[in-house]
Amino acid sequence: MVNFTMDDSHNSGLPVFTCCIGAIGILTNSLSLSYFLSKKDKSLPTKLIMHLNVLDLAVCIFSPASFYFNFHGAMKVVTSVLNSTYYVLLESTSFATCMLSVTRMIQMKRPFYTLNFRAIVAVTSVYNGYLVIR
Numbered sequence: 757m758v759n760f761t762m763d764d765s766h767n768s769g770l771p772v773f774t775c776c777i778g779a780i781g782i783l784t785n786s787l788s789l790s791y792f793l794s795k796k797d798k799s800l801p802t803k804l805i806m807h808l809n810v811l812d813l814a815v816c817i818f819s820p821a822s823f824y825f826n827f828h829g830a831m832k833v834v835t836s837v838l839n840s841t842y843y844v845l846l847e848s849t850s851f852a853t854c855m856l857s858v859t860r861m862i863q864m865k866r867p868f869y870t871l872n873f874r875a876i877v878a879v880t881s882v883y884n885g886y887l888v889i890r
Contacts, residue, residue: 774823781816785809800871801863804856807880811849818842844887851883 789809792802822838859871 775820778816778820785813800859800873808852811845811852815845815849818845847887848884
């Protein structure tokens with residue numbers, strides 16, 4: 757885990773840049789999520805993309821918050837919880853992206869094979885549980 761310290765970097769444009777990226781991410785992920793929620797077709801790829809959107813949205817919210825509290829001397833407990841949550845969400849986003857690509861590859865190689873959605877939810881839950889207790 758990366759530990760930030762108070763120094764002159766908070767006077768640079770980095771906090772503003774982080775907040776701008778977070779705001780753009782919140783906007784684009786919200787629009788994308790609203791589009792996929794309005795679709796009638798809720799196939800496996802659509803559900804995985806919605807899951808990825810929710811995780812990306814959470815990362816975009818927690819990233820500026822974690823950055824802000826790290827550099828403005830918040831209590832250690834708050835900073836630790838925010839950092840831990842941010843890194844769990846970040847790694848969950850990576851796993852969701854991998855799950856999306858693997859399921860798409862399986863559907864391309866074997867177009868008539870039906871993937872079990874419950875099995876994918878179970879694997880994702882086990883991995884996220886591992887991330888939390890790690």
